[in-house]
Amino acid sequence: MKLKVVFCFVLAAIVAFPLAAKTPKLKANYDILSYQISLKVLPQSKRIEGQNIIQIVALKSLTKIELDLFPQLSITGVNFGNGNLPVQRDSNSFIISFPKSLKKGDTVSFAVNYVGMPIIAKKAPWDGGFVWDKDSDGKPWIGLACEGLGASCWLPCKDQWNDEPNWVKVKVIVPQGLIGVSNGKLVGQLKRPDGFSEFDWYVSSPINHYNISINVANYEHIEDVYLNAKGERLSLNYYVLAKNFVVAKTHFQQVKRMLQTFEGYFGLYPFYEDGYKLVETPYWGMEHQSCVAYGNNYENNKFGFDFIIVHESGHEWFANSLTASDKADMWIHESFTTYSEALYVEKQFGSPRAIQYLEGQKGNIKNKLPMIGPRDINYERPDNDLYYKGTWILHTMRSILDNDTLWFNTLKDLNQHFYHQTITSKQVEDFLIKRTGYDFGTFFKQYLYVAELPEVQYFMIEKNGLNELHYRLNAKEKRLKLPVKVTLGKEKFDFLVFDNKWRIYDLPYTNSADFLVDQKHFLLKVKQIEKN
Incomplete structure (x- = not known):
């Protein structure tokens, strides 16, 4: 399939920055509880100005914690109570010190303020960072993808997959005339007197850091509803470029078939409280939670479906x-x-x-x-x-x-x-x-x-006008016993268990070419060898 071949070729080019903690103990001593993010996006200068109010719980007594932020972004202050916390920067991470020791179970909040020009993605989503593009009318069209790179390329955070915030608020501040879209549900918006607009989003579910998404464009908004088998309603929201409004309304109808199919196989869509969203992006796609990035030009593949809608939405589960x-x-x-x-x-x-x-x-x-x-x-x-x-x-x-x-x-x-x-x-x-x-x-x-596939090995010996099948499994894992369907009868597949010992089965047919291993349903290598 052409689409998948392209995907295979480009994906291998992912490059990631190392996100291992400089002092692992300082990250292991606490858990993230929540983020309250405010991000002002400045398209003309390709800069961002942000604040992240971080709430943590201490897992043991501590006086310091380590967080992550790429050096392209400057920390302008860490607010705590009525003062500021001291900050020690070290490459992609920074350490903040509290005025007194936190005990196990203590929860605290502090605000990290930062500014700068975040990394620009060379080819998102495989090469991470911000994408600063323009639509056909010359208006800003901005996206973000950072799975390989890490969310700390734009956000001060604990950039580890094993610790997710329980909930997140995201305020996206953009020049008027543009719309800022993030994860979860839109809970408020405001036109400010300074020429900017605010869009407030709330994610009620735990979310991986790389899934927190920022999208900015002159979007048109399409609303729809999916009714599941129980009659429950899931809000569907699509943010698309104006020129694609009509085609999107028709093309995105397949979202309901996708949801019905996956709910049948995997259970209910996992984020009913936060809704389902597709956002048109200046890159191919990404599984941003409840805010799936879509950039597949409204095209179905030769199998009759839009790969990005199906694949990236499958990631919700x-x-x-x-x-x-x-x-x-x-x-x-x-x-x-x-x-x-x-x-x-x-x-x-x-x-x-x-x-x-x-x-x-x-x-x-x-x-x-x-x-x-x-x-x-x-x-x-x-x-x-x-x-x-x-x-x-x-x-x-x-x-x-x-x-x-x-x-x-x-x-x-x-x-x-x-x-x-x-x-x-x-x-x-x-x-x-x-x-x-x-x-x-x-x-x-x-x-x-183990990298290598197991290999079914066999040879035939003709006896009394029939075939004696000698067979075994050649595998690195010597204890593996692998049931595989083969033609134990002519044109009839049935299970035969392969292990590392040579075994014999009498086949009830004369033509050795009738022996087949079912490689349409089993992943393995097959080798007919010369008998000793």
Whole structure:
């Protein structure tokens, strides 16, 4: 598929700044409770002026904490009570000291004021930062994407995936004539006498730092409503460029099909309180929570759907509600979401079409690195196996279970069990094993922690006019027992369990070419070898 090939090629170019704490203890000693952000966006000078009121809770006694902010932005003061807190800057981070020790359980708020010219993205969303563009009428069109780079490229924060604020307020201040859009629901707006307008947004759910979004343009607003199977209402809001208002009203109708499909597979959309939103951006797309960035030019792919709407919205379940606590476990985000694309195709167009979709992705799998990466280093992969290999791992798990009722109930329960949580791969693995009742332990060790695929090896010996099948599994994980469907009868697939020992099965047909391994439903290599 052309669209996916482009995605594969460019995504590998992501470059991230290291966000590891200079003094990890100073970050481990507290949790973020909330942010109240005020951001003035100045398009002409490509500058921002901001304040973040940060509320924290001490997890143990402390006098100092560490936060993150890129050096392109200057801190003009940290307000605390009636005074200011001392600040010590160190590259991408800074340390603030409190006038007296905080005890475990103490909560405090302080305001970090800052100004400057944030990093400009060279090719968002793969290369992070602000995007300062103009629409066809020459008016400012501004976006932000910072998943790889980190939210501290524009916001003073604790820039770690394992600590999300419980709620966030965002005030976007823009020149009059423009609209500022962020996450959650619009709770107020004001035209100021100084030529600027304010737009106040409230996010009632926990949110990952990189998902906090800033969008500015001369937007037109489209309102709609989705009614779920229970009759509950979800507000749909679309902010689009004026020239695209008419086409957007029609094109975005597929949002309802997407929501209906994903709610059927994964459970209710995770952010009913905050609504669902698409915002037209000057870059391809991003899964900003309740504020999905859309820049796909209102085009469907050859499978009949808009890839950005389906993929980025799938992240609302896998990335935004269920969030990896470390980038090493990003398969939780990308594998499940890429798999959601195939499930969307299956629901809308049937199983054979979904298999075609999956097979179109298979050629992008590299098998050069394990799916799980090193921890605590802001890990970035040079390939896209998190997407394509990951979706095939999940497709293989479904095929092994051979019980769709069990499989899809498991996916729903996974979302319910870890609703609005930051989690590890190990937690997901353990849950899937327990919920399905199938011991995927060695399967995960092979497919997530080893780069190479297992290989089915076999040879035939003709005996008494029939074929004696000799078979085994060659895998790094020696304990792996892999059930795979093969043609045990002519043109009839059934399960055969492969392990690391040579075993024999008598095939009831004469033509060895009739032996097939089902590679449409199982991710593995197959090799016919010469008999000894």
